[in-house]
Amino acid sequence: MLKALIVGASGYAGAQLAYYLNRHPHIEIAGLTVSEKSLDAGKLISDFDLHPQLKGLVDLPLLATSDYSSIIKDIDIVFLATEHSVSHDIAPYFLERGCTVFDLSGAFRVNSASFYTEFYGFVHQHQTWLDNAVYGLAEWNDKQIKTAQLIAVPGCYPTASQLPLKPLLVDKLLDTTQWPVINAVSGVSGAGRKASLKNHFCEVSLHAYGLFTHRHQPEIASHLAQEVIFTPHLGSFKQGIHATITCRVNEGVTSEQILATLNKYYASKPLVRIYQKDWPALKSVIGLPYCDIGFVLKGRHLILISVEDNLLKGAAAQAVQCMNIRFGFDETTSLL
Numbered sequence: 400m401l402k403a404l405i406v407g408a409s410g411y412a413g414a415q416l417a418y419y420l421n422r423h424p425h426i427e428i429a430g431l432t433v434s435e436k437s438l439d440a441g442k443l444i445s446d447f448d449l450h451p452q453l454k455g456l457v458d459l460p461l462l463a464t465s466d467y468s469s470i471i472k473d474i475d476i477v478f479l480a481t482e483h484s485v486s487h488d489i490a491p492y493f494l495e496r497g498c499t500v501f502d503l504s505g506a507f508r509v510n511s512a513s514f515y516t517e518f519y520g521f522v523h524q525h526q527t528w529l530d531n532a533v534y535g536l537a538e539w540n541d542k543q544i545k546t547a548q549l550i551a552v553p554g555c556y557p558t559a560s561q562l563p564l565k566p567l568l569v570d571k572l573l574d575t576t577q578w579p580v581i582n583a584v585s586g587v588s589g590a591g592r593k594a595s596l597k598n599h600f601c602e603v604s605l606h607a608y609g610l611f612t613h614r615h616q617p618e619i620a621s622h623l624a625q626e627v628i629f630t631p632h633l634g635s636f637k638q639g640i641h642a643t644i645t646c647r648v649n650e651g652v653t654s655e656q657i658l659a660t661l662n663k664y665y666a667s668k669p670l671v672r673i674y675q676k677d678w679p680a681l682k683s684v685i686g687l688p689y690c691d692i693g694f695v696l697k698g699r700h701l702i703l704i705s706v707e708d709n710l711l712k713g714a715a716a717q718a719v720q721c722m723n724i725r726f727g728f729d730e731t732t733s734l735l
């Protein structure tokens with residue numbers, strides 16, 4: 400059994416990790432932690448006001464600490480389900496002690512120090528770890544994940560955006576002079592569990608945000624090696640991301656070619672499902688670890704639809720998928 404620690408366990412992504420790791424035949428949850436001053440210190444993660452869906456499954460207490468020295472012993476794997484600056488600060492502690500770290504935040508996703516100053520508001524202090532981090536887009540980077548010590552699990556919007564576009568770019572089916580236009584709508588859980596007016600139920604309707612400035616635009620563009628126009632939207636539903644991606648194909652490209660290319664890259668990938676006709680809806684993926692992809696071509700105009708659960712394929716499920724790949728377990732262990 401490998402021993403795993405979840406830091407930030409009381410959050411939305413952390414609780415999903417706890418659920419998956421508890422069912423995993425090769426993993427023992429060795430600890431669940433929250434911040435030193437957490438209001439949830441000492442509570443069970445399955446308490447009524449936290450994550451009662453875990454009752455009887457994971458009735459473990461939340462340890463409030465910033466000193467991991469007493470729990471680090473014997474830990475093999477650390478999941479950081481913490482905000483970017485927290486992951487940035489604490490990841491090296493675990494890495495230097497030999498743990499394999501799966502970071503769900505953006506702190507190690509893009510190998511550019513200036514990116515962090517511009518989009519995350521802090522100066523990145525760990526260039527060597529940034530150099531060594533492997534981007535955990537599981538369907539594409541499995542070879543590198545197998546030997547990585549630090550896996551930067553992609554963002555929720557970047558996963559939904561890159562999975563449909565990447566095969567078409569790699570196989571040169573897109574006219575890249577027209578930047579793909581990604582309009583994506585996220586449920587409110589994408590903003591995390593902490594209460595704020597911005598994600599208050601009565602305040603959320605449907606609106607675009609981060610126009611030309613969202614940090615996921617450069618994450619998507621750098622990993623696709625293709626500029627994109629990315630506009631996120633907040634919708635009044637709890638979970639899920641629905642991305643509508645409009646692009647232009649090269650002269651002569653047919654629907655059959657697009658389907659063949661998507662199948663070429665994903666037919667053997669159990670967590671990406673390609674639609675031969677019609678296109679997916681959020682209800683196909685909520686509570687499940689899949690990214691579902693459909694498309695329609697008219698002339699040279701292509702619309703791709705991709706959907707995922709932001710907390711699952713967009714966060715916790717992809718992190719566990721990466722862990723499965725890293726440690727040689729079946730990719731879908733505990734996920735399906």
Ligand SMILES: NC(=O)C1=CN([C@@H]2O[C@H](COP(=O)(O)OP(=O)(O)OC[C@H]3O[C@@H](n4cnc5c(N)ncnc54)[C@H](OP(=O)(O)O)[C@@H]3O)[C@@H](O)[C@H]2O)C=CC1
Nearest residue numbers: 407409410411412433434437480481482504589591592714
């Ligand atoms: N929500 C989503 O859809 C997605 C989230 N992510 C990323 O995953 C990470 C977690 O997101 P999410 O679960 O939504 O966030 P939440 O706000 O729901 O949870 C954050 C967790 O971190 C804990 N925490 C806060 N400060 C510290 C600290 N200094 N040390 C240890 N724990 C701390 C919080 O508990 P407390 O405050 O009580 O200490 C809580 O358990 C973020 O980086 C996010 O960007 C990635 C993809 C999708």
Ligand SMILES: CC(=O)N[C@@H](CCC(=O)OP(=O)(O)O)C(=O)O
Nearest residue numbers: 503504505554555585586589590
């Ligand atoms: C709805 C909402 O607010 N979504 C978040 C993105 C989700 C997230 O947690 O960001 P990472 O994928 O970078 O970790 C946002 O736009 O900031």
